[in-house]
Amino acid sequence: MSAQRAGAQVPSAGGEAAAGAAVSGPPRAARPVRDGIGLGLAVGVSGIAFGAAAVSSGLSAWQACALSLLAFTGASQFALAGVIASGGSLLAGTAGAILLGGRNALYGLRLAGVLRPPRRRKPLLALGVIDETTAIALAQPDESSARKGFTATFICIYLTWNLSTLAGAVGAGHVAAPQTLGLDVVGPAAFLALIWPRLKAGRRERAVAAAGAVIALATTPIVPVGVPVILAATAALAAALVSPAGDPRGPDTA
Amino acid sequence: MTGTWIAVLATAAGCYAFKLSGLTIPQRLLASPRVRRFAELVPVALLAALSAVQAATDGHAFNLDPARLAGMAAAIAALLLRAPFLLVIVAAAGTAAALHAAGVS
Numbered sequence: 001m002s003a004q005r006a007g008a009q010v011p012s013a014g015g016e017a018a019a020g021a022a023v024s025g026p027p028r029a030a031r032p033v034r035d036g037i038g039l040g041l042a043v044g045v046s047g048i049a050f051g052a053a054a055v056s057s058g059l060s061a062w063q064a065c066a067l068s069l070l071a072f073t074g075a076s077q078f079a080l081a082g083v084i085a086s087g088g089s090l091l092a093g094t095a096g097a098i099l100l101g102g103r104n105a106l107y108g109l110r111l112a113g114v115l116r117p118p119r120r121r122k123p124l125l126a127l128g129v130i131d132e133t134t135a136i137a138l139a140q141p142d143e144s145s146a147r148k149g150f151t152a153t154f155i156c157i158y159l160t161w162n163l164s165t166l167a168g169a170v171g172a173g174h175v176a177a178p179q180t181l182g183l184d185v186v187g188p189a190a191f192l193a194l195i196w197p198r199l200k201a202g203r204r205e206r207a208v209a210a211a212g213a214v215i216a217l218a219t220t221p222i223v224p225v226g227v228p229v230i231l232a233a234t235a236a237l238a239a240a241l242v243s244p245a246g247d248p249r250g251p252d253t254a
Numbered sequence: 255m256t257g258t259w260i261a262v263l264a265t266a267a268g269c270y271a272f273k274l275s276g277l278t279i280p281q282r283l284l285a286s287p288r289v290r291r292f293a294e295l296v297p298v299a300l301l302a303a304l305s306a307v308q309a310a311t312d313g314h315a316f317n318l319d320p321a322r323l324a325g326m327a328a329a330i331a332a333l334l335l336r337a338p339f340l341l342v343i344v345a346a347a348g349t350a351a352a353l354h355a356a357g358v359s
Contacts, residue, residue, distance in 0.1 A: 002268075010329055011324070014259070020311060026300050027307045030356075031338075031339075033338065035339045038339070038343065039339075040355065042343055042347070058258070059258065059262070060258075063258060063259065066262050066263070066266065067265065068265070070266035070267075070270065071265050071266040071269040072269075073269050073273075073325075076269050078264075080262070080265050084258065084261070087264070088256075088262070088337020089257065090257050090261040091261075094261045094264045094265050096268060097265040097269070098264075100274075101268065101269035101272045101273070103300050103303050104269070104272050104273045104276065105272040105273065105275050105276035106276060106293075106296045106300065107276060107296075107300075108272075108273055108275065108277040108278075108294070109277075109279060110286070110293045110296060110297055111276070111277065112277045112278075112279070113281060113284060113293070121272065122277050122278055122314075123274065125277060126270065126273040126274035126277050126278075127270065129273040129276065130273075131300075131301065131304060134297055135301055135303075138297055143262050148291065151266060153346070163296070167351060175283070179319075179322075179350070179354050180354055180355075181347065181351050182321070182325055182351030182352075182354065183345055183347060184319075184322055184344065184350065185309070185321075185322050185325035185326060185329075185346045185349075186306040186343055186346065186348040187305075187308050188304070188305040188306070188309040188329075189305075189325060189329035189343055190339075190342075190343055191302070191304050191305040191308075191345035192302075192305045192326070192329060192330070193329060193333060193339050193340070193342040194301065195301050195302060195305075196297050196333050197298070197311075198298050205295070205298050208295050208298050208299050208300035208302075209297070209299065209301075212299030212300065212302045212303040212306075213302045213305070213306035214306075215303065216306055217306055217307065217310060217311070217316075220307060220311050220316070221314050221315070222315075225313055228307055229300055229304050229307060230300075231303075232300055232302070232303030233296050233298045233299055235295075235299040236295035236296040236298065236300075237292055238293055239295050240288050240289075240291040240292035240295055241288060244348070
């Protein structure tokens with residue numbers, strides 16, 4: 001994979017990520033796997049919270065495990081459990097949970113160009129298209145590291161999330177709140193850390209990130225849970241439309 | 255119970271269909287520079303939004319939990335100090351857990 005090609009596919013990760021790696025020491029090749037496994041373990045254990053929440057919502061342990069095995073996207077799973085717990089309509093709950101998964105389609109759109117999977121592998125890879133795998137893959141400086149990071153994160157989260165869902169579903173009632181271990185801050189901190197190189201790369205990335213966060217926070221009180229994050233995509237849309245064709249961000253994005 | 259199973263399986267099928275659709279949309283649709291820029295910027299917008307929403311809200315309400323916000327502040331400090339990724343996570347979770355243990359929030 002030529003540097004130019006990788007630069008075009010993973011814009012803006014190049015310079016800053018390389019600088020970060022040089023400062024923080026460990027060889028770059030080891031980072032996508034190490035970071036992916038670390039994030040996978042930290043996020044995967046919150047499957048305990050899902051399993052426990054699902055069972056106390058009225059789902060059976062089998063249903064909780066089926067959601068983790070087949071839907072495998074935490075926000076949608078929590079959303080469905082929440083609606084069932086509140087006695088809401090199953091149809092509305094299902095629609096909301098699926099809508100929440102809409103952002104994974106946008107991630108897939110981007111990942112297809114970076115991972116470039118052969119057609120026959122797409123059905124399996126698709127299961128792994130979630131926030132964490134996308135964030136790790138797109139934080140890598142080249143396509144090869146992106147593939148390694150995606151795969152390591154996917155495998156680690158899939159195993160941990162499903163085992164911990166089972167543990168939480170079976171042990172519901174004996175589970176400590178995730179806040180006790182600070183696990184409630186793992187997700188937001190990880191997502192911020194993973195887009196950090198992009199934020200340092202350009203004013204436009206910073207503007208898009210800030211606008212996305214503001215849009216999501218501002219709409220949180222008034223639209224269904226989960227929708228604010230999808231609405232944040234309009235920040236990317238606006239930036240993509242107003243940007244001049246000649247891109248000022250530098251050689252690696254041309 | 256049957257209704258719940260249908261909801262579970264329909265949610266799984268719908269979520270999977272969304273994931274697969276993004277991966278299988280023909281890449282030539284991304285040929286336009288504007289569409290490509292959109293696809294490149296979408297993860298930045300969505301992950302920033304997700305980070306903000308998870309850090310500062312619960313459900314429909316703002317929830318400025320001091321321990322969680324301190325955890326985020328620790329993460330930002332670690333990032334500014336160029337700490338490696340896993341150290342950023344440990345700093346955030348450790349700070350939040352310590353404050354929870356101390357009875358904050």
